[in-house]
Amino acid sequence: MRQTIVRNVGDLPTYGYGPRSGPWWGAMGFMALEGMGFALAIGAYLYLYAVNPNWPIGATPPDLWPGTAEVIVYLLSVIPNEMTNRAAHRQDLARVRTGLIVMSLIGIALLVLRGFEFAHLNTRWDNSAYGSIVWLILGLHTTHLVTDLGDTVVLTVLMFTRHAKPRRFSDVTDNVFYWNFVVLAWLPLYALLDWVPRL
Numbered sequence: 001m002r003q004t005i006v007r008n009v010g011d012l013p014t015y016g017y018g019p020r021s022g023p024w025w026g027a028m029g030f031m032a033l034e035g036m037g038f039a040l041a042i043g044a045y046l047y048l049y050a051v052n053p054n055w056p057i058g059a060t061p062p063d064l065w066p067g068t069a070e071v072i073v074y075l076l077s078v079i080p081n082e083m084t085n086r087a088a089h090r091q092d093l094a095r096v097r098t099g100l101i102v103m104s105l106i107g108i109a110l111l112v113l114r115g116f117e118f119a120h121l122n123t124r125w126d127n128s129a130y131g132s133i134v135w136l137i138l139g140l141h142t143t144h145l146v147t148d149l150g151d152t153v154v155l156t157v158l159m160f161t162r163h164a165k166p167r168r169f170s171d172v173t174d175n176v177f178y179w180n181f182v183v184l185a186w187l188p189l190y191a192l193l194d195w196v197p198r199l
Contacts, residue, residue, distance in 0.1 A: 015167040017089065023174050031181045034144060038185060041140060045133045045192060057130040059123035061197035066117035067190050070110060074183045077106045081179050088172040093164055096172055100156040103179065107149035114142050134193055141182075141189055148182050151175050 018024055049055050084099025118138065125135035155175055158168055 015170045021170050041137045048129050056197045057128040063120035067194040070113050085176040088169040091169050097159050104152050
């Protein structure tokens with residue numbers, strides 16, 4: 001007769017951080033899909049740039065100040081984002097709440113700046129191929145920004161309710177990870193949209 005060994009795993013955590021978390025892998029897949037979408041849009045932009053001797057087509061280059069202001073805010077946002085990440089790993093609820101509020105306000109500020117950026121593109125989406133691809137790329141990244149802002153606001157609300165349990169701290173670190181991708185995605189797009197038309 002064979003003896004069965006039963007192990008009690010009841011004390012193991014039901015969540016993990018980083019690659020030990022299922023939602024982290026979901027975020028990785030989502031970022032891979034979004035990254036591919038950006039790559040295709042950038043390829044389309046560069047193709048149109050290469051085949052048109054006059055670039056931008058029928059427009060002046062976009063005003064620099066909105067995109068540049070966004071770059072500054074994005075880069076500075078890495079500081080409170082990382083502080084929130086560290087607080088989440090320590091499960092410091094008070095600092096996580098503060099960090100999520102700060103990141104929510106930063107996201108709202110960036111959406112306001114994005115509104116100014118759309119207004120200062122100096123082209124309409126239906127003006128030319130240039131206008132269409134610029135609006136498409138900026139719209140893709142805006143969707144990216146809105147998605148993360150929505151997730152951040154939901155997490156902020158949850159952390160002020162009875163749902164602020166250890167598992168939610170893992171969700172906060174996944175949100176921090178995704179925000180870093182939002183920041184990194186904007187830097188080449190800023191160069192493409194604001195500086196390439198000036199070459």
